[in-house]
Amino acid sequence: MSRVVRLLLGHRVWVALLLVASLAASVRSALRLDVRFQFRDFYDYPKNPDMEVFNRYSAEFGDPAGFVVLLVEAEDVFHRDVLEYIQALTHELEPEKVFSHVRSLTNANIIYGKEDEVVSGALLPVLPRTPEETEQVRRVATRSSLLVRRLVAADSRATAVLAEMRTPAALASIGEQREAIATARRALARHPAPAGVHVRVTGGPVAEVESTDSLVHDMIVLLPVALLLILGALWITFRSLQGIVLPLAAVGVATLWTAGLFALLRHPVDIVGSTMPVTLLVYGVVDPIFVLSRFLQKIEAGRTRDDAIVEAQSELALPCFLTSLTTALGFLSFGTATLPTVALYGCTVAIGVSLSWVTTVTVLPLLLSVLPPPASGAAGGSPRIDRAIAGAWARMRPRVRPLVAAACAALALGAALGWKQHISSIYVGNLPKGESLDAIHVLEQKLSGVVRTVVYFEGEPGAMKRPEVLRAIAAIDAFAETQPMVNTSVSLADLVAEENQAFHGGDPAEHRVPPTTALVAQYLALLDPSDLSDFVDAAYAKSHIRILSEDPGSEAFRKLRQQLQAKCDQHLKGLGIRVALTGTAMVGYGALDQIVVELLEGFVLAFAIIVLFELIMFRSLRIALISVVSNLLPVVASFVYLRLFHISLRMDTALFLSVSIGGLFNTTIHFAARVRQRVAEGARDPDEIIGHAMRAIGPPALFTAVILSLGFASFMLSGFSGLRALGTLSMITLLSGFFSDMIVTAALLRVFYRWESAPPAAAQKRSVE
C-alpha cells in the first residue's frame, strides 16, 4: 500500500487532473438522473408474472381510475350555477389532446324506466330551469348505480369532472401526468368557481406527481441536512476547516462517481434510491475520519507530511478495506432480489461503499498532500468517554452471566414480537400531508378513490352476453360492494341490470340480469359504443369489475384478493371464463409487499454472509455466534419499536435493515480483533482484556454510531411518513448496536470465548485488527 500511495503522491498533478475529469463526467451523467415516485416503477419489471395480464387489461380498458379529477363540492351540485360551471369546465377540457374522455354530470348518459316508457340518453341535454326539473335530475342521478359515487355523491354535495388521460395514467410518465394536471388547473383558472363552490384537483395522477415532487424536495433537503449534521460532528472532532473539508471531499467524490454510474443504468431514482446518497455519505465518511485521525497522530509524532500520509494509509488500508468489504457484501446481497428497485439499490450502494474506500486511499492522500495540515491535537478520544467505559465495565464485570441471560431473553422476546410483525404497504397514506392528500381523502369519502382493483374476465367471443356469466359477475360485484373499504364497484352486470329495470317500468325487483342471451344483446346494442366500451370489448369476450376503494394498506388488499378469488372460483366454475385479479392495487401492492419480503431476505442473506466472513476471518465459530446475538439485538429493538408504535413493515420502513446492515458488525469485528490481539500480545486476564478492548474501540465506535445515526436522522425531516420512520429506526438500530456491542458482545466474549486456547502470538500476526 505504501508504494501505491507514494506513486500517487509522485504523480499528484496527473492524478488530480484525472480526478477532475472523472468528476466532470460523473456530474454530466448524474444530471440525467430522473427522480420520480411512480407506482409503476415498483411493479413494472420483466419478471413480474402479474404484468402480462395487467398490460393486456390496460390495452383493452385503459386505467380504471387514471383520471385527473376535478372534485367539485357545493351545497347542492345540481344547482343551475354549479351545473353551468361544470359544463364550462367539461367543454374546456374536452378538446384537450392530453385527455381522451371527459366525463361529468353534464355529458353523462342514463337509462331508467318511467311507467311504460324508457328514458334513455343524456342526463342533462339542457340544464334544468325550474326547481322541479332540478329535483327530477337529482332523483335520476342519485338513483343510478352507474352514476352515484362515481360521478356524484349520494348527498348531492360533491361531483366530479373525470378527465381520462389519453395515455392511461398507469402507463403515463410523470411529465405526461404533470401536463394533464396543469391542463386541468388552467381550465380552472379560466373558469372561476361560483360563490360557495370549492374545487380540488385530485386523482391518481395528482398522487404520483405530488409524491415525485415530495421526493425531489426530500433529496434537496435531506442531503444538505445530513451534510450539516456530519459537518457538525466533524467540527467537534477535528475543530479545523481541513478536518471538515478532507473527509467530506473524499466521500463526496465517491458519491458523485456513484451517482454518475447509477445514471448510466437509466433507472429512475425512486423512494428506495432516494436513500442512497445519505447512506453513502454516512458510511463513506467513517474511513476518512479514521485515516485523518491517524495522519494527525503521525504529524504530532514528528513525521513529515508525506511520511505521515504513507504510514497512516499503510496501517489503516487493510482494516478500512475489510470493514468496507463487509459493508459492501452486505449491500451486495440485495443484488439477488428479483425486483430491480431492490437489486439496483443493493448493487449501487455496494459499489458506492467500495468507491468510498478507493477515494479514502486516493483522494484523501492527494488532498492531505496539497492542503496544509490542521492544527495539532485534534484527534483522539475523550478522557470522559474513556472513564465512562471503564466504569461501565467495572459494573458489568460481576454480572456478565445475568447480562448474557437477559440478552438471550430479550432476543427471544423481541423475536416473538417481531415474528408477528405485519407487512402492509401503503400508498395514499404515505403521501405527504397537504392539500393533495386532503383532496384524495375527500374523494374517497364522497365518491370513489384512487386505488383500483380490477376483476378481469376473459372468455370466448360473445361470452359476456351469456346471462349465467353476467349473473356470476353480478354476484362477485355484489360481494365486492359489501366490503367496508370498497367505495364503488361497477360491472357490465350493473349496466345490463339497470337497462332491464328500465325496460320493466323502473321496477327495482327487475334490477337484475335478464334470462336470455338475446335480450342481453338487445340491451347492449342500445348503448352508445363509447359508453359500452368502458364495460366490454367489441367482441363481448372481455369484461371487468372495476373496484375503487380507500387505501387501508396492502394487508387489507391481500385479504380482499383472497376473498375475491374464492368468490370467482365459486361463481365462475364451469363457465369457461378465465379470471384474473389485476389493477394497480393488486399488481402494485403485490410488488411492494414483495419488495419488503426481498429486503428481509436480503438482510438475512447479508447477515449470514457477514457472519460467514467473520468465521473465516477469525477462524472461530464462537466469535461468529457471539456476533449473531449482539447484532440481532439492535434489529430486534427496532422491531419492538415497530410493534409499539403500530408501524407496519413496508418498503420504506423495512429499508432500515438495509441501511444499517453495514454499520452493525463493524464494532463487533473491531472488538473481537482487539481481544485476540491482546491475547496474542500475552495478556491472560480476561477481564483486563475485555476492559482494554472496550476502552480502545469504544470511543471510535461511539463516534461512528453517532455519525451514522445523525446522518440517517436527516430522514426524519422527510415528507414521507415511511422515511421518517426509517430515520428513527436506523438511529435505534445503530445506537442500540453500539450499546449491544459494549454490553452484550463484552459479556458474551467474557463468558464464551475460549480463553485458555487463545492462539499463539505468531498466528495472531495473520489475524485482523
Added chain:
Amino acid sequence: MRRVAFSLALVFSAAAQADAPPAMSAQQVIDKVLESDPWGLSGAEVTAHAVLKDKRGATSELAFSARSKRYDPPLSKSLVRFSAPADLAGAGFLQVQKRGDDDDRYLFMPDLKKSRRISGNLRASAFMGTDFSFADLDRRDLREAEATLLADENVGKFPCFHLEVRPKRGDSQYSRAELWVRKDSFLPLKWTMYDKAKVLLKTLTADEVRRVNGHWFITKSHMVNHLENHRTDMFLEQVKPRDDIPDDDFTVRMLEKI
C-alpha cells in the same frame, strides 16, 4: 396580346355564368337537402347492412330492412327491422318525426315480447351501436338550424354547395356542421360534425350514389368517429322508392308483429 387575353377571360366568365344554376340561399339548399332522401328513410323500402369497425380493427355487422313514409314534408315515419346479428333478429324500431315536439320512438325487443316507448334525449346516442346517432338520422339539426353558404367547393369532380349549419336546439350534440351538397342532386356528399367543444367529432362521406326511379340515394357511405376511432360503413343493398306504404305499417302493433 394583353387585350386578347382580357377578351378571352370575359368570354369564359360569361360562359361560366350562363352554366351556373340560379343563385340559391342557404335555406333553399337546406330545404332541397331535406326534400332528398339519401338513405331511403323518407318514402322507400330499403334493405341494408352496416359494418362496424372499432379502434382495434375488430368488425361486426348489422343488417336491417326499413320501410318509411313521408307524411308531412319534410317529416317522415319509419320502421326498421333488424335481421343480424342473430341476437338482434326481430328487434324493431319505429320512429315518427314530429314538427315541434320530440319524435315518437318505440323499440321492440322480441325477448321482451312487447315494445317500449323510448323518451328522453338519446339524439346524441349511437343508433344500435353504429356511428350514426339518432340525430344524424332524424335530420332535426338540419330542420332547425341556421345555415350559411360558404364558397362553393368540389368534392371529387362534383361541384358542391358548401354550407355551415348551426343547430338551434340546445340538445344537439353538435355545435356546428359543414355540408358539401352536390349541386345537381342535392345529396350531401360530405358532412363534418363538430361537438360542443368545437372539436371535429365525425365525418360522413358518400362513397357511392345511385339513381333509382328518378330518386338519388347514397348507397355506400362511411361515418368516422374521430374521437372514438370508430367507423361504420353503410351499404344500401336494395332501395325502392315508395309513396304507397299505408300508415298502418307505422304503428306499435305493426312493430310488435314479427
